[in-house]
Amino acid sequence: MSDIPVRQVDAGPNPDRIYVRSTTGFYQKLRTVTLWTLMGLYFAACWIQINGRPLVHFDLPERQFHLLGTTFWPQDFFILTLLLIIAAFGLFFVTTLFGRIWCGFTCPQTAWTFIFMWVEEKVEGSRNQRMKLDRKGSLSQWLPRKVLKHALWLGIGFWTGVTFVGYFYPIRELVPDLFTFSVTTGWAVFWIGFFSVATYLNAGWMREKVCLYVCPYARFQSVMFSPDTRTVTYDANRGEPRGPRRKDTDRAEAGLGDCIDCSICVQVCPTGIDIRNGMQYECLDCGLCVDACNQVMDRMGYDRGLIRYATEREVEGQPRRRFQPRTLGYGVAMALLLGTMAVLLMQRDTLDIEVSRDRGGLYQTGPNATIENSYSLKLSNRTNQTRELSVRVAGPEGTHLLEPIAMELGPLDTRSLPAVVRIPQRELEGMSTPVTFEVIAEGSEARNSAETPFIGPRP
Ligand code: SF4
């Protein structure tokens, strides 16, 4: 193919900044739905409650993680790790099929940049108006708009920080505490400040630079691409030679392809690249250039799809293979991990018992040649229902609790209590004899046990 001519696009008065032109179309609508939905979920999930508990909440003091009505404990850490691995495989699976649609349609950096750009456009106007304002706007025009824009950005950043902390500090307490200046923990104030500033800088100032220079995913996603990965592609066979022309120009006669070199696809690109130069790691697969170019094609009376989601094979006129071995591999790995997680979830303990020996002494001597040991028990009810619990102890003949233990434990409640075990001295196996505490939930199959040593005198 002959060399593709390059025309410089007006980048605006500030070379460090991309003046993105807004566009409309199918992919912009899709992005609007996905990004607003995800942001809405982020801002709402900590307020929504199921059975009196937030939809998502990290309760650090109680060492509990509430997710969609299920509560996870430190012992369930493995299940949560599996969930993260499944999410990673899910990302790989989708990337092999559709390229970086995560970046273009769902990534938080994209979502917050999207809302900040929306605010910018509402306050300062369209791309041309913003460039004009920065180039030759008078101070009286420039200053109020800039102040308002940055104040709104800071407001969104602040609420993002409050919401983030609200996943750790109950938001229904945090918000009133904040506005009455009675937040009792310094870390909450620190993290609100940190996330406010980080959001403002990331989405307001750094924007695409986070994708280009900070995000690791941008760096390694290309290894998942193959000639069958569907990604935003400029059809150079159809578009070149590019060049301006009147609408009624005969392309064949003028020796032109379908690209009229209007540069609108570059102006709408949030990372400022020209997709006509081929696949680039800066491309987020957001589809905005597809929308923009389709509008140009409509105006020219040409077929849509000069820029489109396509695989390398499709653009070369070859049939597309829908599933490649690596896609199947990621899919199978994901299915296996999902199955494992489901089994682990179903089998996880709903009742827990921890036993520790009292530090007061090794043992006490009881009546009738018996020996006593004192323990601390910690019982946890990991369900959302109140349960009747009883504890028993098993060991050599005659092992028993000095005081029987039976209690009611509320949903997700944990209680510590003392227990004294007595064993006839003649039954001891030596200085250390194993005994087992067992907690049982009345009226159910749930039970759990913990073994611990019972210390006696030297034989
Ligand atoms: S929007 Fe389409 S026609 Fe215009 S420069 Fe880009 S590829 Fe060419």
Ligand code: SF4
């Ligand atoms: S080249 Fe197109 S799809 Fe890629 S980031 Fe730019 S506008 Fe989005």
